[in-house]
Amino acid sequence: MTVFVKCGFYFFFRDELANFLNKLETHHFVSKTALQKICKEMLAFAEKVHNSCVTTLVNQLEVMDLPDNQCQILRAALAENPFEELQQDFRSYYLLDKHIKISPAFKFVEPTEIRLGTGTGKKCSFQYVSIVDTLCVIVTDPGFKSEKRSEDGMLRGVRDGSAYSENTFFKENKDAFAIEMYSDAVELSISLGASKGKHKIVNVYFSLAELPKGINSKTENKFLVLSVKDSHLKIYRQEIYKPLLEDLKKLEAGVAVNGHSVKAGLLCHLGDNLESHIISGIKQSFSGGYVCRQCHIQHGDLPQIR
Numbered sequence: 001m002t003v004f005v006k007c008g009f010y011f012f013f014r015d016e017l018a019n020f021l022n023k024l025e026t027h028h029f030v031s032k033t034a035l036q037k038i039c040k041e042m043l044a045f046a047e048k049v050h051n052s053c054v055t056t057l058v059n060q061l062e063v064m065d066l067p068d069n070q071c072q073i074l075r076a077a078l079a080e081n082p083f084e085e086l087q088q089d090f091r092s093y094y095l096l097d098k099h100i101k102i103s104p105a106f107k108f109v110e111p112t113e114i115r116l117g118t119g120t121g122k123k124c125s126f127q128y129v130s131i132v133d134t135l136c137v138i139v140t141d142p143g144f145k146s147e148k149r150s151e152d153g154m155l156r157g158v159r160d161g162s163a164y165s166e167n168t169f170f171k172e173n174k175d176a177f178a179i180e181m182y183s184d185a186v187e188l189s190i191s192l193g194a195s196k197g198k199h200k201i202v203n204v205y206f207s208l209a210e211l212p213k214g215i216n217s218k219t220e221n222k223f224l225v226l227s228v229k230d231s232h233l234k235i236y237r238q239e240i241y242k243p244l245l246e247d248l249k250k251l252e253a254g255v256a257v258n259g260h261s262v263k264a265g266l267l268c269h270l271g272d273n274l275e276s277h278i279i280s281g282i283k284q285s286f287s288g289g290y291v292c293r294q295c296h297i298q299h300g301d302l303p304q305i306r
């Protein structure tokens with residue numbers, strides 16, 4: 001009995017606290033140092049509150065006329081202070097991070113570092129987060145509910161359009177999930193002149209068209225698949241997209257999740273003009289010549305457009 005009370009109490013607070021700190025870091029970009037400080041202060045405060053409550057309860061026990069064995073059990077249970085242990089377990093950011101990675105409560109999908117050659121003179125690598133693993137985590141989440149398509153012919157989502165309904169794969173696999181992929185390059189530092197593009201990173205994300213719109217519109221539900229330096233992408237384009245393409249093929253064929261076969265197909269790739277041109281391997285300059293993907297308009301004609 002005593003052991004049960006201690007374990008439940010401790011594990012509950014440990015995961016709740018780790019979840020809170022993780023949200024602070026990922027949603028509100030709180031720094032590691034600040035996280036450590038918040039964690040330390042919160043636990044010290046909680047420990048004091050817990051001790052004060054326990055002292056009051058123990059004083060009450062003395063007044064109450066309870067049998068000795070019951071009194072002992074209660075005292076033993078109250079003697080455990082989960083916050084004391086938590087202070088030890090989360091004494092550094094490293095330990096907190098480690099807990100989030102290994103705790104089943106978080107379902108962390110570990111990124112893999114994939115090494116490339118030495119084309120730029122230095123060792124090149126990129127990070128890949130398995131789209132199969134992430135998709136399995138999403139669809140097995142107890143809160144996951146697939147949104148239905150419109151039945152009244154209204155366009156409410158990407159799956160109500162013709163690109164989805166005329167797609168051969170989705171016609172043949174009605175239960176398959178539709179993957180929307182998105183990529184864009186970000187400059188990690190404010191660089192000028194010659195340094196421009198030095199710290200440019202291309203991130204590829206995906207989300208599921210089946211997610212309800214309220215959930216799908218939040219950035220936390222755009223899942224990272226690839227993170228690669230722009231300069232490496234220019235040299236190792238094939239190698240970098242290879243693991244992603246292989247995983248997409250696996251998803252099209254179906255992967256086993258809890259005894260069921262789950263299928264998913266790529267519905268679209270979203271990106272700005274430059275990113276879309278990079279992905280499709282076409283012209284990347286828009287300052288001259290043909291500047292539109294839909295028509296043959298020339299750059300010089302742009303001022304005449306009304």
Ligand SMILES: [Zn+2]
Pocket residue numbers: 292293294295296297
């Ligand atoms: Zn046009």
